[in-house]
Every structure is written in C-alpha cells, then in structure tokens.
Amino acid sequence: MKIIAAKKILKANEELAGKNRARFNQAGILTINMVGSPGCGKTTFLEALVARLAGRAAPAVIEGDLASTIDAQRIEKLGVPVVQINTEGACHLDASMVAAACDSLELDGVDLLVIENVGNLVCTAGFDLGEHLRIVLLSTSEGDDKVAKYPTIFQKSDALLVTKIDLLSHGDFDVDRVAADMKRLAPNGRIFHLSARTGEGVQQVADWLLGKSRRREGGLAG
Ligand SMILES: Nc1nc2c(ncn2[C@@H]2O[C@H](COP(=O)(O)OP(=O)(O)OP(=O)(O)O)[C@@H](O)[C@H]2O)c(=O)[nH]1
Ligand SMILES: [Mg+2]
Structure with missing residues (x-):
C-alpha cells in the first residue's frame, strides 16, 4: 500500500503557489485570495467592489465552487473576465487549480485578480494559491465568536471584512469582540466593516486594494 504524506502534498502546493506568485509579479497583477463561510457575502462584495474599481483598475476573477x-x-x-473552477467535492482551491484557471484567463492588462475560494473557514486556511493578499469575510449573521473558534484562517489573513453590517440592528453581533479577537490573532491585519447591500464601507476596501495595487506597479512586487 502506498501512503502519501500530507506534508508532501502541501510542499508540492507551496512550490506551485510560488510559481503562480512569480507569474503574477511578472505581469504586475495584485492577486487576492478571498475566503469565508458559504453565504458570507463574497460574491456580493465582489460585485460591489467591481463597480468601485471602474476606470481605476482592471479586474479579473477566478470563482471556486x-x-x-x-x-x-x-x-x-x-x-469582467472570469473562470469558474468546479472542485467536484474538494473543500478548497489549491495552487494547481489556480494555475490551470490562469491558463484560460486573458491576463494581459489585468491589474487585480480576485480568487473567490470555496465557501469554507477551515480547509482554505492550509493552501497558498500564490496570492499576495488573503482576505477573510465574516458576516454579522454568522456570530461574533467565529474568529475565536476558527483562528487559523483569521491568523493567516491580511484583512478581515465584517460583512452585512446593515443587519447589525437585527442581531447581537458584537463588532468590538470580533475586532479584539482579530487583533490578538493578526495584529497587523486590517479590519473593515461593510455592507454590500447598502454600499457602506466598500469604497474603503477598494481604496486599500488600489493602494496595494499601485505599489506593485511602482516596482515593489516581490
Ligand atoms: N443584508 C445583506 N445581505 C447580503 C449582503 N451581502 C450579501 N448578502 C446576501 O447574502 C447571501 C449570500 O451572498 P453571496 O454573495 O452569494 O455569498 P457567498 O459568500 O458568495 O456564497 P458562496 O459563494 O456560496 O460561499 C445572498 O442572499 C446575498 O444577497 C449584505 O451586505 N447585506
Ligand atoms: Mg459566492
């Protein structure tokens, strides 16, 4: 019987992720791995973001489901140029899937590539896709204990987007508790509060991403 250690699979993924990142760097593309539970508002945020990037940056999208x-x-x-990856049961994207998707995307002229990962707060944490930024979304309807209960993904993210803040008055979600838990796990992580429904807070995220994107164009890509 052959046994393949998980470590080996992860190492192979890391190598491929590095190749993806080098490809993005060479093309001057800022790549974002967007993660979060099913239904937390990833695609709706993306739709709102695209509207705010108009005329300022050219996006492309990889969808994972x-x-x-x-x-x-x-x-x-x-x-917006988009490719759908169907994982056929796998609970996360990996670097080889992203490499294949990139082969069928026209990336010339693209400034910002957003990868919407499979809705999952656990499995997505372990797989580098070659992104520059990992952004985790948490909606106010999921409960304010989720950062503490699923720490790995938050620890490994560059920003937390608290979504659906238009619903705050209908529940007991404590934004301060979430912010404190995030600060403990990822002291340098940014925290944004937004509603893709009302548009509140989306511009701030767009501006932050554009700032990162411009820095890459300025030659700081590494
Ligand atoms: N009230 C409110 N509802 C929202 C907001 N953003 C998204 N929704 C709703 O939440 C539901 C799920 O949104 P999606 O954007 O499809 O969520 P998702 O994270 O992409 O879901 P998966 O791709 O299946 O993981 C939809 O019914 C949206 O209309 C928001 O800011 N406020
Ligand atoms: Mg979605």
Missing part, C-alpha cells in the same frame, strides 16, 4: 457556474455568471454579467 464545488459545483455550478452561478457565481461566474454573476461576475460575467459585469463584463
């Missing part, structure tokens, strides 16, 4: 092209269709409607 177990099945269906529902999210890719939503992005395609906005006129």
